[in-house]
Amino acid sequence: MKAGTRIRWILALLLSLLVLPAAAGQARQADESGASRKCLLCHGKKGIVKTFLNEETVEAYVNPEKIRTSVHNFLTCSECHSGFSAESHPSGQYKSRDQYRLRSSSICRRCHSADKIKDKAVHATLLKKEKLGVTPICTNCHNAHSVTAASGGKVFSNEKQYCQSCHQHELSMKFRNEERMSLKVDLAVLDSSAHGKLRCSDCHYGYSSEEHPEKRFRSRREYIIASSESCRRCHFDNYTKTLDSVHYSLLSHGNLKAPVCNDCHGSHQIAHISHGVKGGLITTQRCKRCHPAVYETYAKSVHGNALINEQNQDVPICIDCHTAHDIQNPMTMAYHEKIPQMCGNCHANPAVVGKYGLSTDVLKTYLEDFHGVTLGFYKKEREELYKPARPIAVCNDCHGTHNIVSTVSADPASVKKNLVKRCQKCHLDATEKFPSAWLFHYKPSLSKYPMIFFVNGFYKIFLPIMWAGLILQVLLHIWRYAVNR
Amino acid sequence: MNGEFREKRKRIRRFSTYRVLEHWGIILTTMILFATGLCQRFWHLDLSQWFILKLGGIDNVRLIHRYTGLLFSLELLSNVLVGILGVLRGRWQPSMFITKKDYEDAIHNIRYYFGFENQPAKCDRYDYMEKFEYWTILVGGILMIMTGVILWLPTLVTRILPGEFIPAAKALHSNEAMLIFLLNAVWHIYNSIFSPEVFPLDTSVFTGYISRERMIREHPLELARMEGVAPEDLEKNVAGETRSLKVGVPAK
Structure with a gap:
């Protein structure tokens, strides 16, 4: 043999040493796909449904693409689903979907033993619970067929990334009343929120890369109410204010529909406090969710119309009168007595109403007239003599509350005609001449x-x-x- | 000496018991009306607010003011009726009516104040200042009653009158109240308390009697008529005091 030929042989040998194992792997994967091919003939199509004894169902569909890209792509179906093969397809009966998932988890644990997984915080917590009799279900976090490493193979640079490794997926949480809630958090939304710079555990305290306690709530609503408690750790002032609100009062009387922080502010998408043109509108629409009828009335009023159709930022929105956090019951006398001052905040302020050609004397003329003076005394009597107050006409008794219309464009005759009805609420025998006893906020002059x-x-x-x-x-x-x- | 002393002690009946009681009634009702009314007009003052709360609130104050106003109206009505009836029955002279002499007396007194006359004007039962006060309070009182009724019953009033009458009545009521209050506070209180001629208090309207000495000075014409002498002779008539039998008979 020539020396050149020998070298060529050695090179070929070395090359084959490099290539062969890869080729062998390829051959194994191809072989497995071959063994699973028969299963996928049926389970690769949608429509097969497994029904459990409690009538729960699960779709027995497996996405062939996902299984190919999963970390388990080297396994055959029967390696997990033991007992199933091209020849044998036993029909097992399970009580419920959860019982089935519990059974399946025991299959995972054949390879992923407690010893092997215990180093991860999440797993360590779950294993602790297992000792107390609560068996973790692997597929709650890791998908069944498209299973990937929870991390996706990444090295975490921060807590958010760590949490995202699971919570970017369509995980869900099940409550005791069978309701489910998605645990997926859209990182893009979170990052652009007002809380974009916070760590997950700043709100979800008790959770970290070491701890992941499992909490069980009766319902989705109870979970939301409980999570709103996290807000007070930073927003203690506003949290304290809410304790005086009518909403909290409803909640403390057992009405779980009463709104809590995240019902208005959202959770992961908490907005920046915005003075933008849409800020007011967004706020009113939050209130609309529970108070649709009031919103509809407001939308037709001079204020609502200007807000919605003209993006006018001078008009009052819900929270300007009702406040945002310590919302009071508007049916109380204390609230009634505050109304002139509330309206006066804008209507006695030339910077706000001046540009619309409205008089800023309205508050003064009211307060100096019979009703205003009486109101002032009733307020004092209630505070100092503990005298039960009587209602006295304030702004909204004549102008309306949510349905305020402009008096500038209105026909004076029709205003007086409508006004007499309002007068009659207190002055039962008032006739059509009676409303002109009121000077309509004018100061007497020659004209x-x-x-x-x-x-x-x-x-x-x-x-x-x-x-x-x-x-x-x-x-x-x-x-x-x-x-x- | 003895005569002079007797003259000083001599008292003449000026007001009947009815008038004394009437004056007490007017004092009490106007005091209550001023207290409960002025605190409503000047509602923004701390003192007013304190007073109103002490009385148990604005509703109480309004209630007291209105019913006292009703009482005042009755007093005013009886004053006018008793006066008219007394004159019609010929018991009294219509001494409260304003005559040409009152204007002359006013001018005479101004001249006297400036030293152009040696004597003050000789007045009858009521001098021009008393008449001015009486009529201002009488006419003012009637105005107050009318506007008060309008403010008490606004819905009833607006069945007939335009609504604007209510705020107008309010303006009139509170302005006229100020006028009567100032008249009383400045004029009446000065004349009956602080005037050097009566200080410390003109008691005639409380006791019903006035000294003859004051009658000579302030109401010489009436005294002369009573005693049946010329006004110029009053000073000399100390001995002839019993010539008149009208002493003690209330004369209005």
Whole structure:
């Protein structure tokens, strides 16, 4: 043999040493696919459904693509589903879907023994529970056929990534009332939220790369209510305010429908406090979820219409009157008494209503008139004499509450006609002339209410003259008396 | 000396028991009306608020004010009726009516104050200042009653009158109240308490009697008529005091 030929042989041998194992692997995978091919003939198509004794069902469909890309792609079907082969297809009976999944988990544990998995925090927690009799179900976290390493093979740089390794998947949580809730968290949404910079465990305290306690809730609603408790760790002021709210009062009386933090603010998608053009609208629509009828009325009002159709940011939204956190029952006397001040916040402020040509005297003229003065005293009497208060007309008794319309464009005759009905709520025998006893927030002048203007004018001149005359007479009298003596 | 002393002690009946009681009634009702009314007009003052809360709240104050107003109306009505009836039955002279002499007396007194006259005007039973006060309070009182009724029963009033009458009545009621209050506070209180001629208190409306000395000074015409002498002779008439039998008879 020539030396050149020998070298060529050695090279070929070395090359084959490199290539062969790969080829062998290829051959094994191809072989397994071959063995599983018969199973996939049926289970690769949708439509086969397994029914359990409790009527629960599970689809016996296996996506061939996912199984090929899974970490178990080297296994044949029968290696997990022992007893099943091309020849044998026993029909097992299981009580429920959970019982089936429990059985399946024991198959996983044949290879993934406790010793092998215990190093992971999540697994360690689950194994602790197993000792107490709660057997973990592998497929709750790892999918059955498309099983991947929970990490996806990544090295975690932070806690969020660690949690995401599972929670990016369509995991779900089952409550005792059989409700389910997705545990998938969209990282893009989370990152763009106001809490984008927080760690998962800042809210989900008790959870970390070491701990993953399993919590059982009666229902999805109870879980949501319980999770809203996390908010107070940072937002203690607002949390405390909510304790005084009508919503919390409902909740504490057992009404679980009463909203908690995340019902309005959301959970992973918590928005930045926004003064943008849509901010007000979004807020009102949160309230709409539970108060649709009020929203519809508001939407038609001068305020709602401007907000929705003109994106006007000057108009009040729900929380401007009702506040956001310490929302009070609007049917109470304390709330009723606050209304003029609430309306006055905008309507007595030239910076807000000035540009719409509205008078800023409305609050002052109200407070100085009969009803306003009475209101002031009723408020004091309630606070200082503990006297049960009587309602007295405030802004909304004449203007309406959620259905406020503009009085600028309205026809004065129709305003008075409508007003008489409002007057009659308290002044039962009021007739159509009665509303004009109210000066409609005007100050008397030559053009508006001249009669009152003249009465006031007359006394403004006459009183000082009389005063001066009398004083003069008294002084002269004293002077003369002194001179005489 | 003895005569002078007797003259000083001599008292003449000026007001009947009815008028004394009437004045007490007016004092009490107007005091209550001013207290409960002014605190409503100046509601924003701390003192008013304290007072209103002490009375148990604005509703109580309004209630007291209205019913006291009703009482005042009855007093005013009886004053006018008793006066008219007394004059019609010929018991009294219509001494409260304003005459040309009152204007002359006013001018005379101003001249006297400035030293152009030696004597003050000689007045009858009521001098022009008393008449001015009486009529201002009477006319003012009627205005207060009318506007008060409008404010008490606004729904009834607006069955007939336009609604604007209610705020107008309110303006009139509170302005007129100020006028009457100032008149009382400045004029009446000065004349009956602080005036050097009566200080410390003009007691005639409480006791019903006035000294003859004051009658000579303030109501010489009436005294002269009573005693049947010329006003100029009153000073000399100390001895002839019994000539008149009208002493002690209330004369209005």
